[in-house]
Amino acid sequence: MIYVGIDIAKPNHFASAISSDGEELIKPFKFTNDNDGFQLLISKLDPLDKDSLTIGLESTAHYGDNLVRYLVAKNYKVCVLNPIKTSTMRMNNIRKTKTDKVDPYIICKTLMMQESLRFVTFYDLDLMDLKALGRFRQETIKQRTRLKIQLTSYVDEIFPELQYFFKSGLHQKSVYALLCI
Structure with a gap:
């Protein structure tokens, strides 16, 4: 050997x-x-x-x-x-x-x-890729959650009435589009 x-x-x-x-x-x-x-x-x-x-x-x-x-x-x-x-x-x-x-x-x-x-083996390599992708997804979701909480706190400070105009809450495309104007 x-x-x-x-x-x-x-x-x-x-x-x-x-x-x-x-x-x-x-x-x-x-x-x-x-x-x-x-x-x-x-x-x-x-x-x-x-x-x-x-x-x-x-x-x-x-x-x-x-x-x-x-x-x-x-x-x-x-x-x-x-x-x-x-x-x-x-x-x-x-x-x-x-x-x-x-x-x-x-x-x-x-x-x-x-x-x-x-x-x-090639199977192990595929498994490593899947694990990395899963970890990346989890981190991305955590980051998205942190950003939503941060956005909500800013809106609460600057424009608290905004949440009453939308029944579905702040986190939807129409609200994001309105905030970007």
């Missing part, structure tokens, strides 16, 4: 690869979080046997999503790790350092120590 660890960050990522024997196959290198950087990563992975590769990265908000999508689309086995697992491995490291060049190695070691790995 060959383990590839990728340390995710906003502008750049660091990656390295080790064999199951602990031999360093790819020294830690930096690549950008864009298509050019992803192609650099693939060019470094190409000489290795794709079927024996396992790629791991920590779950880090949305910063690694594009890379995960890219790798899954290229049929790589990708595993997103809980940062708590890698943190535990980091604590066991003698130097207890957290640097961009050490972290990919820690992620590789964490992959090696797992009894079973769960790989990201």
